[in-house]
Amino acid sequence: MSGLSILIPVAIGLGLIALATFMWTLRSGQYEDLEGASQRILDEDSDRPAFDAHQGSTRR
Numbered sequence: 001m002s003g004l005s006i007l008i009p010v011a012i013g014l015g016l017i018a019l020a021t022f023m024w025t026l027r028s029g030q031y032e033d034l035e036g037a038s039q040r041i042l043d044e045d046s047d048r049p050a051f052d053a054h055q056g057s058t059r060r
Contacts, residue, residue: 023029
């Protein structure tokens with residue numbers, strides 16, 4: 001029983017932290033442009049890739 005007296009407050013505390021983090025993301029606008037990210041990945045960029053697998057180094 002003494003284990004439950006520690007685990008229950010810890011679980012409630014972690015749940016409140018997760019809820020506070022979720023509310024913070026809502027207020028900061030993290031979920032406003034859900035369609036933009038899915039469209040951006042489909043756009044073809046004329047830029048060269050940041051990593052060249054053949055050379056094994058990054059380009060700048």
